[in-house]
Amino acid sequence: MRRNLLPVLALLSGTLFLFLGNGLQGLLLPLRGSLEGYSNEALGFLGTSWAAGFVIGCFVAPNVVRRIGHVRAFSGFLGLICLNVLLTGILVDQTAWLTLRAITGFCTAGTSMIIESWLNERATNESRGAIFSFYIAITLFGVVGGQMMVMFADVSAPLLFMLCGILYCVAQLPTTLSKAASPQPLKRVRLDLPSLYSHSPISFIGILLIGIANGAYGTLGAVFGARAGLDQTSIAAMVSITIFAGAIMQFPAGRLSDRMDRRYVLAGLSAAAALAALILLVIQPTNVTAIIILVAIYGAMANALYPIAVAHANDFAAPEDFVKVSGGLLLLFGIGTIIGPTLGGPVMTALGPYALFAVTAGAHILISVYAIIRSRIRAAVPVDERDNYTTAPAGNALLGTPEGLALDPRASTNAEGGSEPTEEQRRATA
Incomplete structure (x- = not known):
């Protein structure tokens, strides 16, 4: 190591x-x-x-x-x-x-x-x-x-x-x-929306909605905390535990998605995230501990969705298309993060700070419903033919870049022109 x-x-x-x-x-x-x-x-x-x-x-x-x-x-x-x-x-x-x-x-x-x-x-x-x-x-x-x-x-x-x-x-x-030698030029980024949708409609729609929900909470979660009366320390703990909970949840959720139809896992996690958000919206707790616990449950479910949706899309794609498909979905997630905060701000102004979770709950309910609908239309890929699940930072409300996808062990070394480093390059970094 x-x-x-x-x-x-x-x-x-x-x-x-x-x-x-x-x-x-x-x-x-x-x-x-x-x-x-x-x-x-x-x-x-x-x-x-x-x-x-x-x-x-x-x-x-x-x-x-x-x-x-x-x-x-x-x-x-x-x-x-x-x-x-x-x-x-x-x-x-x-x-x-x-x-x-x-x-x-x-x-x-x-x-x-x-x-x-x-x-x-x-x-x-x-x-x-x-x-x-x-x-x-x-x-x-x-x-x-x-x-x-x-x-x-x-x-x-x-x-x-x-x-x-x-x-x-x-x-x-x-x-x-x-003193390390500079790498090869960065890869050009392409976004082929029709191709992405044809590969996997649920991944296309789901990741856009995941971006909307994660973008809204990622930007306005701290604003919600301030408007709800939390102090700096509590707000920092609240937003941080969301990321940690999501990171931890990715492993069991990923293993489950390798054993059953990933769309059912997406539907279940989305429904659980929506339920936690709706509890926050309806009860509107003022106790700091209650808020942090509910937000942790929400973050665990919401931030585990992205890598499962990516894995599902790659179940239907050729291995050499991994970087192309995953990169397109990543940029689609970015588009969602543009929409989420734009939508969340006016909703919070009109309905109060807890209405932030109305936006996220709405997005997750749509994911759950659409995942169930798609599972009735298209058969699942057999377990032994599926793409391997791998955790992804974007699932934790972070934006990655298409260049980073080449690091993923699932990416072919020959895809998109990738290659092994030369011996001279390896010595330069030693």
């Missing part, structure tokens, strides 16, 4: 600090915005603008990297992210924040794609699984660790904005100072 991970240790350490900054900034802005009296619509648009910038970045960033190279592009993207977070702490204005968040989303897509392409270039067939697992773990722990940092300072003070900038600066060092 150590031999497999040592060549990419610098990249993984930089990734940790990058996602620490992402987690801290992603929670700090809605908390500070709520304190400043920003409307639910404006706070929802913060998530919309970031997700829109991220999706655009997946298409445009590869061209930037081709023009100026991986190291310069990586430094430039991270430099802009650092500049933006510091400006966010200085320019406390919702219009300025929306613009800065869109730029940050764009640059985050670029940095993530560069890191993932570097990791993929250094991975061998023997080490790919270990590197992929560590990468997912680091992204999850980074985001959660960053979120928990809000407990140690007042969100109305500039300290947390400065700390976030420091984290991004540190994230830049391991890759910038590395």
Whole structure:
């Protein structure tokens, strides 16, 4: 294990600090915005603008990297992210924040794609699984660790904005100072919606709805906590436990989906997520412990849906199409995360903070119903012919990039032009 991970240790350490900054900034802005009296619509648009910038970045960033190279592009993207977070702490204005968040989303897509392409270039067939697992773990722990940092300072003070900038600066060092050879150019991203729908209608519709639900909660969950009267520590615990619960639930849910029709698993998990959301909506508990328990149950179910939907789509696709199908679904998930916060903000304004869970419950009810309908129309793939289930960070309300899919052990080494690294490249990273 150590031999497999040592060549990419610098990249993984930089990734940790990058996602620490992402987690801290992603929670700090809605908390500070709520304190400043920003409307639910404006706070929802913060998530919309970031997700829109991220999706655009997946298409445009590869061209930037081709023009100026991986190291310069990586430094430039991270430099802009650092500049933006510091400006966010200085320019406390919702219009300025929306613009800065869109730029940050764009640059985050670029940095993530560069890191993932570097990791993929250094991975061998023997080490790919270990590197992929560590990468997912680091992204999850980074985001959660960053979120928990809000407990140690007042969100109305500039300290947390400065700390976030420091984290991004540190994230830049391991890759910038590395002597490792640059990887191959980033892959072009293509989104073929008709083909995606023909492969698996339930995965297409389901992942769009999962993106809507996860995007709404991921952006406005902290706003809900603030409007419901929770303090900073409780809000940090609430949003973090959602991610952890989802990460833990992916393993039993995945094993279950390998043994039975995945559509039944999608329907069951979606129904359970909808039930937890409806309990929050109807009862509207004010006790912090009750809220956190219900949100943890919701997060466990909701955040386990994405990788099951991806696995189901690949059950009907050729093995060499894994990156194409999964990459398209990932971008479709990103589109959903643009819609979710845009819808959630006005609903919360009209019906109160707990109405956030009306949006998520509605999305999950639609998934459950449509999954049952599709199970009556199309036969399930036999167990021995199914794609292998693998956990995915996007299931935990995180956006990945199509470049990172090449790291997945299920991806063919020859798909999309991938290849084994040369001996010279391996020595360069030793």
